[in-house]
Amino acid sequence: MTNALGRGLNASLYALKAGESGLSPCDFADADLSTYIGRVRDVDEEPITGALAQYDCRNNRLAKIALEQDRFEHAVENLKLHYGAERIGVFLGTSTSGIRQTEIAYKQRDSETGTLPQDFDWARTHNTYSVARFTREYFHLQGPASVVSTACSSSAKVFATANRYINMGVCDAAIVGGVDSLCLTTLLGFNSLELVSSDVCRPWDTNRKGINIGEAAGFAIVEKTPSADSSIGLLGYGESSDAYHMSTPHPQGQGAARAMQAALSKARLSADQVDYVNLHGTATKSNDSSEDHAVTEVFGTFTPCSSTKGFIGHTLGAAGISESIICMLAMDHNFLPLSLNTNERDASLTAQIVLEPKQCDVNITMTNSFGFGGNNCSLVFGKLS
Amino acid sequence: MTDIYVYGIGITAPGMHTWIEGAAILRGDQFYDKTELPAFTPHLLRPNERRRTTALIKLALQVAEQAVENSDISAETLCSVFASSEGDIDIVDKICDALTQADRPVSPTHFHNSVHNAPAGYWAIATGCQRASVSMSAGAGSFAGGLLEAAGLCAVEQCPTLLLSYDLPAPEPLKPLIHIQEAFGSGLVLGCEPREHNLAKIQLALDTVTHTTLDDTALEALRLSNPAAQVLPLLKAIACKQPQSVVLPYLDGSCLNVTCTPL
Numbered sequence: 153m154t155n156a157l158g159r160g161l162n163a164s165l166y167a168l169k170a171g172e173s174g175l176s177p178c179d180f181a182d183a184d185l186s187t188y189i190g191r192v193r194d195v196d197e198e199p200i201t202g203a204l205a206q207y208d209c210r211n212n213r214l215a216k217i218a219l220e221q222d223r224f225e226h227a228v229e230n231l232k233l234h235y236g237a238e239r240i241g242v243f244l245g246t247s248t249s250g251i252r253q254t255e256i257a258y259k260q261r262d263s264e265t266g267t268l269p270q271d272f273d274w275a276r277t278h279n280t281y282s283v284a285r286f287t288r289e290y291f292h293l294q295g296p297a298s299v300v301s302t303a304c305s306s307s308a309k310v311f312a313t314a315n316r317y318i319n320m321g322v323c324d325a326a327i328v329g330g331v332d333s334l335c336l337t338t339l340l341g342f343n344s345l346e347l348v349s350s351d352v353c354r355p356w357d358t359n360r361k362g363i364n365i366g367e368a369a370g371f372a373i374v375e376k377t378p379s380a381d382s383s384i385g386l387l388g389y390g391e392s393s394d395a396y397h398m399s400t401p402h403p404q405g406q407g408a409a410r411a412m413q414a415a416l417s418k419a420r421l422s423a424d425q426v427d428y429v430n431l432h433g434t435a436t437k438s439n440d441s442s443e444d445h446a447v448t449e450v451f452g453t454f455t456p457c458s459s460t461k462g463f464i465g466h467t468l469g470a471a472g473i474s475e476s477i478i479c480m481l482a483m484d485h486n487f488l489p490l491s492l493n494t495n496e497r498d499a500s501l502t503a504q505i506v507l508e509p510k511q512c513d514v515n516i517t518m519t520n521s522f523g524f525g526g527n528n529c530s531l532v533f534g535k536l537s
Numbered sequence: 538m539t540d541i542y543v544y545g546i547g548i549t550a551p552g553m554h555t556w557i558e559g560a561a562i563l564r565g566d567q568f569y570d571k572t573e574l575p576a577f578t579p580h581l582l583r584p585n586e587r588r589r590t591t592a593l594i595k596l597a598l599q600v601a602e603q604a605v606e607n608s609d610i611s612a613e614t615l616c617s618v619f620a621s622s623e624g625d626i627d628i629v630d631k632i633c634d635a636l637t638q639a640d641r642p643v644s645p646t647h648f649h650n651s652v653h654n655a656p657a658g659y660w661a662i663a664t665g666c667q668r669a670s671v672s673m674s675a676g677a678g679s680f681a682g683g684l685l686e687a688a689g690l691c692a693v694e695q696c697p698t699l700l701l702s703y704d705l706p707a708p709e710p711l712k713p714l715i716h717i718q719e720a721f722g723s724g725l726v727l728g729c730e731p732r733e734h735n736l737a738k739i740q741l742a743l744d745t746v747t748h749t750t751l752d753d754t755a756l757e758a759l760r761l762s763n764p765a766a767q768v769l770p771l772l773k774a775i776a777c778k779q780p781q782s783v784v785l786p787y788l789d790g791s792c793l794n795v796t797c798t799p800l
Contacts, residue, residue, distance in 0.1 A: 238743075238791075247652065247653075251629065251633075254629060254633050255633055255636055257633075258633040258634060258636065258637050259636075259637055261637070261710060266709065266710050267710055267713075268710050268711070268714070272714070274711065274714040274715060275676070275714070275715075278629075279622065279623060279674065279676055280621075280622070280623070280624050280653055280673075280674035280676075281622070281674040281675055281676035281679070282676075284675075285676060285788075285789075288788070288789075289789075294790055294791060295743075295791075296682075296685060296743065296787075296788070296791075297675065297682075297788055298673045298674065298675040298682040298685075298686065299673060299674050299675070300671055300672070300673050301624070301652070301653030301654065301672055301673065301674060302652075302653070302654040302657070302670070302671065302672050303652040303653075303654055309671060312669075313671065313673075313686060313689065315693070316686075316689030316690065316692075316693040316694070317685070317689060319689070319692075319693045320538050320539070320685075320688065320689055320692055320693065321538060322538070322685060322743065336636050336641070337632050337633075337636070337643070337648070337651070340636070340641055340643045341632070341643050341645070341647075341648030341651070342648070343643075344643050344644065344645040344648055345645045345648065345649065391669035391670070391671075392667055392668070392669065393657070393658075393661040393666060393667050393668060393669070393670050394661065394667070395661040395662055395664070395665050395666055395667050396662065397662070398649050398650075398655070398658050398659070398662070399649045406667075407667060410667065523652070523654065524649055524652045524654070524655075524658065525652055525654040525655060525657055525658025525659075525661070525672075526658055526661060526662075527654055527657065527658070527670060527672075
């Protein structure tokens with residue numbers, strides 16, 4: 153995993169426990185916005201070279217950086233030995249793929265003919281499938297692959313997709329995850345919708361003003377049967393559509409509640425068995441209020457919840473995987489991540505927000521991811537006993 | 538893998554405006570005359586929404602409506618898969634162009650329409666369908682990838698599923714980089730249970746053999762003109778009512794074998 157907290161799981165684990173944010177004032181390209189971002193440092197200095205050089209773009213660079221962390225490559229090589237390259241799927245999420253590369257190419261258009269630079273490779277950088285194609289080629293895999301792109305729920309939904317492929321027998325294991333990278337399209341696009349905060353993002357806070365956009369890449373492995381060294385399992389998932397509005401969630405969080413209930417039902421768990429809920433918690437007025445309704449409806453007001461977007465920002469298509477891995481860290485290390493930057497909890501919201509980091513047994517967790525177009529996904533993870 | 542039944546089909550392509558017309562052409566009963574497509578006019582969108590949506594969204598909704606109408610299942614009970622290799626290239630062009638201008642006027646409507654799942658969002662709003670919906674891409678193999686995703690929703694979630702596959706040609710300056718010459722959209726209503734109205738039964742398996750081509754030169758040209766048009770050999774097998782294995786392009790070094798038994 154890689155995000156604004158640093159490269160690898162330990163960087164995130166340390167910051168989550170210490171309550172240290174990775175957000176910083178926006179210095180991305182010529183965005184010229186008064187906001188904070190969750191930026192991964194030095195991505196500009198690390199192009200993809202060699203056989204995969206045609207895939208070089210910010211999104212695939214982030215993917216490569218994350219693949220190089222946490223002995224992930226080693227785990228995939230073992231997986232290949234165990235199942236064979238043709239039995240391993242690749243299911244990744246992204247919202248904007250390598251659009252930054254197209255933004256740069258448009259800036260470099262020929263002033264007379266309008267043509268794009270010769271070396272611009274749309275198919276390998278910007279096409280929605282790019283990051284899965286890159287990852288499949290990086291590991292020389294031959295199984296099924298696709299990219300799910302449902303805005304901010306993308307890399308949560310890949311767990312459901314992988315489960316279905318494995319269940320159908322199309323593959324025995326899969327690399328799941330997601331990548332989204334900073335670009336002007338999302339910074340200025342969310343700004344045009346007046347959803348970007350000039351302050352650090354403050355989920356569930358009375359003074360929350362909107363989102364901070366972040367970038368991240370994260371990967372995980374799901375298998376038909378757990379390997380000896382796996383400590384966490386996917387217990388359930390729930391997917392739903394709001395059928396309400398393109399960019400605003402249902403005010404009472406109906407679609408969100410349905411996704412959470414479906415995930416619990418799939419996991420055959422009751423709400424009170426869940427030790428921690430990682431909220432979508434984007435820190436816009438309407439999103440947090442809608443999710444609060446939904447969480448309270450499903451869990452009541454006692455289950456510990458937090459949004460970790462105060463640490464890494466809203467990483468959009470990579471939010472699902474980033475926050476799934478945060479849930480896994482919480483279980484592996486038995487702690488509840490706090491809702492960073494929530495200084496004055498909004499009294500009109502009733503979910504039990506974790507305001508201080510806390511050590512305790514964490515055995516079962518849920519993470520929520522809700523996207524534009526009203527696309528919702530909740531995942532339940534648990535310790536394997 | 539489990540048997541999947543095809544309950545309904547929709548198609549929109551140059552010279553093929555409905556499944557009835559498309560089936561007659563694919564059977565060889567009707568001459569294929571590649572006429573220009575009229576503007577897409579999905580009926581489900583309210584006029585104000587139709588103005589705010591793009592050609593790609595309208596294309597997806599138009600084939601969705603057609604496929605569901607031709608089945609005996611109501612829209613709100615269907616899970617959905619929206620398979621598109623490229624997504625909304627027109628919107629990408631407009632946003633990236635706006636970013637080169639002095640005041641960078643990124644339109645909020647363009648921005649929320651830019652997500653790959655924008656057609657899925659409008660479909661859910663128009664039909665009230667609250668089921669699971671996956672918007673995805675597998676590049677040039679997006680139809681085969683979408684079919685696998687839809688089979689998963691049918692077989693594992695036990696939910697009948699609407700599979701839509703669609704792409705549009707790119708505007709300049711992206712046109713030379715994206716090899717899509719024609720508009721193409723198709724919709725299949727799929728499920729695991731035989732119903733009163735079944736068009737075919739299919740079984741899927743990954744394969745490494747060569748994919749199926751079409752004998753008719755004009756139809757083969759259409760198949761090659763758009764990733765979504767890779768559905769044509771399967772639709773031909775259904776239209777001709779002949780049991781057949783068709784092989785669809787999927788990923789580098791891999792294709793999808795579809796054993797099709799028309800019913």
